[in-house]
Amino acid sequence: MQTRLIKTDGLTQQVLEAGEGPLVLLIHGFPELGVSWRAQVEALAAAGYRAVAPDMRGYGGTDKPDGVEAYSILHLVGDMVDLVRALGEDGCVVVGHDWGAPVAWHCALLRPDVFTAVAGLSVPFQPRRPKGPPTAAMAAISKRAGLGELYINRFQAPDAHQALDADPAMTLRKLFFAYDGATPADRRSTGFMPEGVSLLESIDDAATSPPWMTPAHFAEYVAAFTAGGFDGPLNWYRALDGNWALTAFLQGQKIGQPALFVVGENDPVRHYAGQHEEGLKDWVPNLTRSVVVPGAGHWIQQERAAEVNALLLEFLARL
Structure with a gap:
C-alpha cells in the first residue's frame, strides 16, 4: 500500500493505492480522506484488484481550488474520469461513501463507458427533482x-x-x-x-x-x-443548488450499470436521505443488492470493515 501524488487535468491528487488487476476507485465523503478506505484497499488488493482511494478535491493532500464554482458535481466527476486516465486505465468500478456516493452515482450516470459498475455506501442515488433547487x-x-x-x-x-x-x-x-x-x-x-x-x-x-x-x-x-x-x-454542499441548475440534462435519466447499495441500520443520514432507499430500484434497475447492516452507523466501511469488504468482493466477483 502506497501514497503518491498524481497530476490530472488541472489538479494534483493524492491517492492511496495497492494491488494489481481490475481497477476499483474508492471515493470518500465528509469529513473523511482516502485513508478511510484503508481496510478496503488492503482487502481488494489481496483479492486481485487494483484499489485506489484518492483524497478528493478540497481534501487532504489533493489541491484545494478557491470558490464554490470549482466544486460542482461536473468537476468532481471530471476529476475521477481523469484519474482513471492518469492511472493508465480505460474503465473501473466506482465505489462511494457519504458525499462520495453521489459522486459515484453521477460517475455512473454521466460516463457509463468509463464506470462499468457502481456501489454506493450510506447515501442512495437521489434523482434530480424537477420542482426546484x-x-x-x-x-x-x-x-x-x-x-x-x-x-x-x-x-x-x-x-x-x-x-x-x-x-x-x-x-x-x-x-x-x-x-x-x-x-x-x-x-x-x-x-x-x-x-x-x-x-x-x-x-x-x-x-x-x-x-x-x-x-x-x-x-x-x-x-x-x-x-x-x-x-x-x-x-x-454550497454547490448543491448550482448542481441542480447544471444537471437539467439528466432529468429522468436512470443508472443502467450493475449496482450495490449498503447502509447502516442506525445511520443518521437515513433521517433525511432514507426516503430514496425505497425507490432506488426504480432509478437503478440493475441494483443487485440493497443491504442494511444491523447496528451499523454512518462510517460503515470503517465501522464494519469486514462486512463491507465481503459485500464488495461478492459484488465484484459477480461482474
Whole structure:
C-alpha cells in the first residue's frame, strides 16, 4: 500500500493505492480522506484488484481550488474520469461513501463507458427533482415537520467553515461520534438543529472517538484538516443548488450499470436521505443488492470493515 501524488487535468491528487488487476476507485465523503478506505484497499488488493482511494478535491493532500464554482458535481466527476486516465486505465468500478456516493452515482450516470459498475455506501442515488433547487426544498420540509434546520442548509453560509476550523480536533471528534453506530441513539445527531444552535453545539461536549478510531488514525484526520481547513469540503454542499441548475440534462435519466447499495441500520443520514432507499430500484434497475447492516452507523466501511469488504468482493466477483 502506497501514497503518491498524481497530476490530472488541472489538479494534483493524492491517492492511496495497492494491488494489481481490475481497477476499483474508492471515493470518500465528509469529513473523511482516502485513508478511510484503508481496510478496503488492503482487502481488494489481496483479492486481485487494483484499489485506489484518492483524497478528493478540497481534501487532504489533493489541491484545494478557491470558490464554490470549482466544486460542482461536473468537476468532481471530471476529476475521477481523469484519474482513471492518469492511472493508465480505460474503465473501473466506482465505489462511494457519504458525499462520495453521489459522486459515484453521477460517475455512473454521466460516463457509463468509463464506470462499468457502481456501489454506493450510506447515501442512495437521489434523482434530480424537477420542482426546484434542493436547499429550498430541504428548508421547507424541515419547517413543515418542525424538526429544526438541517445542517446542510447551515453549511450554505459563506463563513460556515470558520466554526469548524476553530478547533479541528473537536470538530472531527464530535462529527465521528455523532454519526457512529456505537453511539447511544439519544446522543447521535439527527442532522437537524434548533434555531440558534450550531451543529457542533448540538453534539455532546463529552463526545469520544468511536471504538474503531485509533489515536493514530484520528491524528491523520486532525493533521489534514488543520492544514487544509473545512472551506473546500463545505463548498461541496454550497454547490448543491448550482448542481441542480447544471444537471437539467439528466432529468429522468436512470443508472443502467450493475449496482450495490449498503447502509447502516442506525445511520443518521437515513433521517433525511432514507426516503430514496425505497425507490432506488426504480432509478437503478440493475441494483443487485440493497443491504442494511444491523447496528451499523454512518462510517460503515470503517465501522464494519469486514462486512463491507465481503459485500464488495461478492459484488465484484459477480461482474
